Amino acid sequence: MDLNIHKRILELNLEGNKLGDNSIGQLCDAIAYNDSIKKLKIGKNFLSDNVAEKISKMLEMNSTLEELYIQWNQIKSVGGATIVNGLKAANHLKILDFSWNSLGLNGSHFSKAFASYIATNTTLAHLDLSNN
Numbered sequence: 001m002d003l004n005i006h007k008r009i010l011e012l013n014l015e016g017n018k019l020g021d022n023s024i025g026q027l028c029d030a031i032a033y034n035d036s037i038k039k040l041k042i043g044k045n046f047l048s049d050n051v052a053e054k055i056s057k058m059l060e061m062n063s064t065l066e067e068l069y070i071q072w073n074q075i076k077s078v079g080g081a082t083i084v085n086g087l088k089a090a091n092h093l094k095i096l097d098f099s100w101n102s103l104g105l106n107g108s109h110f111s112k113a114f115a116s117y118i119a120t121n122t123t124l125a126h127l128d129l130s131n132n
Helices: 020-031 048-063 077-089 109-119
Strands: 011-013 039-041 067-069 095-097 127-128
Touching: 011 020, 020 048, 077 109
Parallel strands: 011 039, 039 067, 067 095, 095 127
Antiparallel strands: none
């Protein structure tokens, strides 16, 4: 029996831990080049527009993430637009749950960026933008 088997992490669930922008930002830096995580759950962590750039860069660099759950945070229009810019490079993402944020607040940045993104996207199978 081989006890040195490397097990890959396929799902990272950090929902509801109130980690905040700094901790999730550090996490995004760490998993940008991870080739095993397929599902990332970072909902209910009091995230704001301040972490959007880190999430966007992680989405641009990570080539295996298929599901992102970022619901129940405090991300507004500008932060949402920044994250959408990273989504444009994430052509492997199949599920995106961006519900229960504030994507409609503070301008139309998100709606413009998202319209551009969704017009050419062919991979998303499930999208939740409810209650924004």
